[in-house]
Amino acid sequence: MEQVTPTSTAVAQDMVPASAPPRGRVSKFLIPEVIFGIGTLAEVGGAVRRVGGRRPMLVSDPGVLAAGWVERATPYLDDVCVQWRLWHELTPNPKDFEVAAAFESYLDNGCDALLAIGGGSCIDLAKAVAILSGNGGRILDYEGIDRATRPIPPMVMVPTTGGSGSDVSQFCVVTDTKRRFRATIGGRALVPDISLTDPELLTTMPGELTAHTGLDAFSHAIESCVSEACDFLSKGHAIAAIQAIVEYLPVAVEDPFDLTAREGMARASLQAGLAFTNALLGATHAIAHQIGGALDLPHGLLNAILMPHVMRFNAETHADRYVDVAGALGVSTDGIDPDDAAERAIERVEDLSRGLGIPSGLHEIGVDPADFDTFAVNALRDAYIATNPRPVTEDDVRRICVAAY
Ligand SMILES: [Fe+2]
Numbered sequence: 001m002e003q004v005t006p007t008s009t010a011v012a013q014d015m016v017p018a019s020a021p022p023r024g025r026v027s028k029f030l031i032p033e034v035i036f037g038i039g040t041l042a043e044v045g046g047a048v049r050r051v052g053g054r055r056p057m058l059v060s061d062p063g064v065l066a067a068g069w070v071e072r073a074t075p076y077l078d079d080v081c082v083q084w085r086l087w088h089e090l091t092p093n094p095k096d097f098e099v100a101a102a103f104e105s106y107l108d109n110g111c112d113a114l115l116a117i118g119g120g121s122c123i124d125l126a127k128a129v130a131i132l133s134g135n136g137g138r139i140l141d142y143e144g145i146d147r148a149t150r151p152i153p154p155m156v157m158v159p160t161t162g163g164s165g166s167d168v169s170q171f172c173v174v175t176d177t178k179r180r181f182r183a184t185i186g187g188r189a190l191v192p193d194i195s196l197t198d199p200e201l202l203t204t205m206p207g208e209l210t211a212h213t214g215l216d217a218f219s220h221a222i223e224s225c226v227s228e229a230c231d232f233l234s235k236g237h238a239i240a241a242i243q244a245i246v247e248y249l250p251v252a253v254e255d256p257f258d259l260t261a262r263e264g265m266a267r268a269s270l271q272a273g274l275a276f277t278n279a280l281l282g283a284t285h286a287i288a289h290q291i292g293g294a295l296d297l298p299h300g301l302l303n304a305i306l307m308p309h310v311m312r313f314n315a316e317t318h319a320d321r322y323v324d325v326a327g328a329l330g331v332s333t334d335g336i337d338p339d340d341a342a343e344r345a346i347e348r349v350e351d352l353s354r355g356l357g358i359p360s361g362l363h364e365i366g367v368d369p370a371d372f373d374t375f376a377v378n379a380l381r382d383a384y385i386a387t388n389p390r391p392v393t394e395d396d397v398r399r400i401c402v403a404a405y
Helices: 006-015 040-050 062-067 069-078 096-108 120-135 199-204 207-226 232-254 259-279 283-295 299-328 338-355 369-379 383-387 394-404
Strands: 033-036 056-059 085-087 113-118 155-159 171-176 181-186 194-197
Touching: 033 040, 033 259, 040 069, 040 113, 040 155, 040 194, 056 069, 056 096, 056 120, 062 069, 069 113, 085 096, 096 120, 096 171, 113 120, 120 155, 120 171, 120 181, 171 283, 181 283, 181 383, 194 259, 199 259, 207 232, 207 259, 207 283, 207 299, 207 338, 232 259, 232 299, 232 338, 283 299, 283 369, 283 383, 283 394, 299 338, 299 394, 369 394
Parallel strands: 033 194, 056 085, 056 113, 113 155, 155 194
Antiparallel strands: 171 181
16 A cells, blocks of 8 residues: 655645535435335344344333234244343333333343334333443433443344334433433444334324324424435435325324335334434424423424424524425425425424324423423433524524424
């Protein structure tokens, strides 16, 4: 290899034309191995074996257990001599103490991998246990980005809801029960090894959960599409997810066993997840995390209520970002003024939520305006606030909360 000396560097610089363009924007895209399709639950044993798991902790929740999906999956593990240990002691929006208890069980049982069969809460708890297994300490020590630096055990995630995207993302969210907010933990180590989606598993979700998780995916797609970090690698997935959610979510809520709609929503959730884990999110999630942590309310419901108001706030300065979103929502955007496109996109978002029975404001779900100041302070510390297209101040958060009330 040619040695680069100060002289040769100087010569090389002389050879660069003065008119050379500045270095372009850098794009990167980080995803797990993805297995997707009806009937792919049968692949779960092979998936765990392939990443080296022999004694995985199988994280699920009472609802998924009652629906029979764990019972359906475990023979595929037994067939390949995978000795799984079940853990199902968790609640929606997993709490810091639930992570600590699960990790203790992981150690007691000599587990060597994580397998989650469940929604975002199960997947996030499994990721949190993986972090502690590799890094020790308490889970909240790792709040922020890239704080967990040591290798963690292999992870296989099987989502059963059409929303969280956590099965492909580099994030997990854990409720800090002392400070009463949802702490975001992120880093490339948290990208699961394998994401396995069998859309049939979505058919047992009740209508309200389908609406909430579907609208969570909707907020992932829209926020990532307008994010400061959105690039060509993420945008196509975000746009496809928006289109699919508009088409399939109302059908999936109306008829839980419509497998075409469930497959469409599973695909949308996956693509919204691929978009947001790389392009990140914005103020909707940053604020929803604070309200959700304080009041333990459904994450997707909060995003659905907040998102039109965040879009209106963003559109005051960045309406152009919403032109493609409007197109994906079915608005004819040829020659349209960006302000009009943004407003029509917001109206379509509001129509979808209203049609699914989402409350019109935070006042309907027990949020107290006296907490808006706390939400404002904490939202500015959330990892996702940095990629909101418009810079956000505490006053802005308060204004958005008042509008959404
Ligand atoms: Fe979300």
